[in-house]
Amino acid sequence: MRVINNNTLIRLVMLVRRYIVGRVTIWVQRQGGWAVVLQQSVINAYRIAVTLFCCFGIVAICAYIRNNRR
Missing domain, CATH: 1.20.5 (Single alpha-helices involved in coiled-coils or other helix-helix interfaces)
Incomplete structure (x- = not known):
């Protein structure tokens, strides 16, 4: 090397x-400067976190319904 x-x-x-x-x-x-760029980054991170939380919630509900069906 x-x-x-x-x-x-x-x-x-x-x-x-x-x-x-x-x-x-x-x-x-x-x-618009670092403040705007960082604020947009925080907003985007929040949106992604909420979306992932909802997706995991839907998957958990589907798994619960599937496991408890009679």
Whole structure:
């Protein structure tokens, strides 16, 4: 296995940093800032949690009905 030399690692870190600064921060600014982006993330996480809770509830009800049918 070849070891990455220090210069290559520094170039890789600089490339990733440039991408984040150039793309991600501009996208965040267009969305309205970090507060809006994080708020949307929380709202989406809440919606996903509620949806999963409902799905598990439906599966549990179906399993209960199936096991208690006479």
